[in-house]
Amino acid sequence: MNAFRWWRGLVSAFGLLYLLRLLLPLPFANEVIIFSIYTIGCNFLLGHVGLISFGQPAYLAVGAYATASYLYYFGTNPYVGILMGVAGGLAASLFVGPFFVRLRGDYFALVNLALAVIVFYLTQNVLVAITHGDNGLLIVDRLSRTPVLDLSRPNQFFIFALLIAFAVWAFYKYLDDSIYGACCLAAKINENKLRFLGYDDRGIRLLAFVIANTTTALAGAMYAVYLGFVSPEITSPARAADPLVVTILGGVGTLYGPIVGAVVYTGMMDLASKFMSNWELIIGIVLVFVMLAGEKGIWGTLEPRLKRALLSPAAGSRPIKGASR
Amino acid sequence: MSTDIIRADGVTKRFGRFVAVDRIDYGLRENEVSGIIGSNGAGKSTLFNLLTGYCAPDEGVIHYRGQDITRVTPQERVARGITRTFQLTSAFDNLSVVDNLVLAFFRAHRQPSLLRLLINRRKRHRDAEQIGETLQTFGFDGIRDREVKRLGLGEKRRLEIAMAVLSEPKVLLLDEPLAGLAESEIKGVLDVLRRRRGLQAILIVEHKISHLQDLVQRLTVMHEGRIIADGTCEECLSDAAVRRSYWQIDVAAGREAVAP
Numbered sequence: 001m002n003a004f005r006w007w008r009g010l011v012s013a014f015g016l017l018y019l020l021r022l023l024l025p026l027p028f029a030n031e032v033i034i035f036s037i038y039t040i041g042c043n044f045l046l047g048h049v050g051l052i053s054f055g056q057p058a059y060l061a062v063g064a065y066a067t068a069s070y071l072y073y074f075g076t077n078p079y080v081g082i083l084m085g086v087a088g089g090l091a092a093s094l095f096v097g098p099f100f101v102r103l104r105g106d107y108f109a110l111v112n113l114a115l116a117v118i119v120f121y122l123t124q125n126v127l128v129a130i131t132h133g134d135n136g137l138l139i140v141d142r143l144s145r146t147p148v149l150d151l152s153r154p155n156q157f158f159i160f161a162l163l164i165a166f167a168v169w170a171f172y173k174y175l176d177d178s179i180y181g182a183c184c185l186a187a188k189i190n191e192n193k194l195r196f197l198g199y200d201d202r203g204i205r206l207l208a209f210v211i212a213n214t215t216t217a218l219a220g221a222m223y224a225v226y227l228g229f230v231s232p233e234i235t236s237p238a239r240a241a242d243p244l245v246v247t248i249l250g251g252v253g254t255l256y257g258p259i260v261g262a263v264v265y266t267g268m269m270d271l272a273s274k275f276m277s278n279w280e281l282i283i284g285i286v287l288v289f290v291m292l293a294g295e296k297g298i299w300g301t302l303e304p305r306l307k308r309a310l311l312s313p314a315a316g317s318r319p320i321k322g323a324s325r
Numbered sequence: 326m327s328t329d330i331i332r333a334d335g336v337t338k339r340f341g342r343f344v345a346v347d348r349i350d351y352g353l354r355e356n357e358v359s360g361i362i363g364s365n366g367a368g369k370s371t372l373f374n375l376l377t378g379y380c381a382p383d384e385g386v387i388h389y390r391g392q393d394i395t396r397v398t399p400q401e402r403v404a405r406g407i408t409r410t411f412q413l414t415s416a417f418d419n420l421s422v423v424d425n426l427v428l429a430f431f432r433a434h435r436q437p438s439l440l441r442l443l444i445n446r447r448k449r450h451r452d453a454e455q456i457g458e459t460l461q462t463f464g465f466d467g468i469r470d471r472e473v474k475r476l477g478l479g480e481k482r483r484l485e486i487a488m489a490v491l492s493e494p495k496v497l498l499l500d501e502p503l504a505g506l507a508e509s510e511i512k513g514v515l516d517v518l519r520r521r522r523g524l525q526a527i528l529i530v531e532h533k534i535s536h537l538q539d540l541v542q543r544l545t546v547m548h549e550g551r552i553i554a555d556g557t558c559e560e561c562l563s564d565a566a567v568r569r570s571y572w573q574i575d576v577a578a579g580r581e582a583v584a585p
């Protein structure tokens with residue numbers, strides 16, 4: 001019964017995402033899933049560890065370029081390509097993490113932005129021999145067909161992405177329920193106290209950084225395979241705040257906020273760009289209203305109401321809350 | 326004085342030219358319950374910081390169970406059994422009461438490597454026997470799942486003491502645990518402390534002697550970085566120097582105890 005409760009939310013969330021695919025165009029559904037995975041790392045850093053980062057595109061690009069380079073120069077199997085992207089993200093965050101997690105607040109936010117700018121110029125200018133600069137790496141015709149799920153087909157890619165997203169969400173849910181999850185929330189509030197309780201607060205933050213940014217790189221790797229193409233635009237500073245915006249839109253620190261935020265944000269962009277020329281202005285205005293409406297975001301506002309509506313008649317249901325969600 | 330579990334020998338702490346703690350000798354015996362009073366700025370919190378390693382003394386040494394710990398980090402001192410609470414409450418606001426206790430408890434019973442933190446689920450530890458006992462002792466039975474930010478100040482103070490106690494300290498240092506509390510809340514905290522007598526040494530900073538009279542075996546009075554009196558509550562209150570420097574901030578208690 002408890003195990004069922006644990007999975008119930010996850011299964012219904014991804015069931016809904018699957019329905020999305022039946023109702024809406026396939027590219028939209030695929031982009032939403034990739035965007036959600038892109039955002040969940042940022043959401044975890046901000047909501048559970050209190051680290052705000054303006055540089056998430058850096059890790060997205062590392063994943064995307066590691067995948068694309070592998071597929072362009074070495075192999076053809078997209079699954080191996082995605083693994084390379086994840087490995088690249090892991091290596092990159094392990095490399096910069098120990099330096100970055102010493103920083104707090106504004107400094108942490110900006111050092112990541114600086115990294116995104118560095119990655120942008122590396123891919124656009126410095127490493128042109130490998131990355132082909134603005135022309136990017138075209139890998140769409142290099143993907144070999146794989147048994148079971150053929151990632152070069154959008155409909156099969158969708159199933160793959162859905163499964164990966166399910167695993168990612170199960171993992172983050174597990175993190176939240178572990179003692180480690182409590183440590184992260186504690187570090188967010190009062191890292192000194194945590195240290196003097198005897199915990200390794202820097203190790204806790206570093207692990208969160210590595211987990212979050214490796215997830216972000218996974219999104220980049222999937223994006224590269226999905227588009228069949230990577231260019232420096234992926235780290236364009238104009239897009240640097242995207243995952244933050246989606247995080248806040250969905251509800252900071254909520255488990256399903258990134259999915260809700262990604263659906264709404266991607267939907268808004270699609271609709272607005274279809275019907276008007278100055279669509280980015282419209283989105284800006286909508287976001288201002290969302291921020292003013294409350295700090296909780298869409299899912300943060302809806303979740304307690306839904307819970308009350310769905311659970312209150314059930315006998316013996318008690319609101320267990322380990323942490324603010 | 327080899328029976329002292331923790332002692333400061335000739336410690337001095339300066340901030341610039343200002344001397345916050347001035348050549349203090351102070352020892353706490355095993356399982357002793359002792360109090361420190363003194364006006365604001367007397368150096369009580371600074372003395373706590375020196376004992377717990379939050380700042381290093383400019384002169385003097387700190388001994389704990391016969392070992393020189395003057396240069397030992399605060400974390401290491403916690404691990405060896407010196408635990409403190411803060412003048413400002415510092416339980417984790419965004420966690421529930423029981424999860425705060427789980428964090429304190431989990432640390433006390435194993436070295437928490439990151440892997441350990443990852444493979445242990447909170448829920449299992451919430452039901453640990455010792456957590457249950459602590460919830461009961463400290464009066465958190467009905468509100469174990471409440472977020473700390475929704476607790477009253479008295480409850481927060483009790484929670485902090487509960488967290489400190491869960492790490493099974495040998496020395497418990499409490500910095501003004503009664504400040505800002507209503508009389509009914511004060512009684513709750515004092516009850517809890519009374520029940521801890523004999524289980525570890527307790528050193529408690531407080532402004533009102535009247536609150537400490539039934540609790541502590543010994544009282545120390547600080548003034549401008551120095552100890553000006555040390556003894557039973559009655560001895561301190563009848564001390565001339567104490568009455569000169571201290572009576573104005575504890576008029577009520579003073580009148581009760583030493584009224585002519």
Ligand SMILES: Nc1ncnc2c1ncn2[C@@H]1O[C@H](COP(=O)(O)OP(=O)(O)O)[C@@H](O)[C@H]1O
Pocket residue numbers: 340345363364365366367368369370371372
């Ligand atoms: N970090 C610090 N820097 C400068 N001065 C300090 C610092 N900490 C304490 N002091 C000064 O030392 C004196 C003693 O402070 P404190 O130990 O907090 O007093 P108490 O706890 O007895 O009220 C005060 O005058 C305070 O201004």
Ligand SMILES: [Mg+2]
Pocket residue numbers: 369370371412
């Ligand atoms: Mg003080």
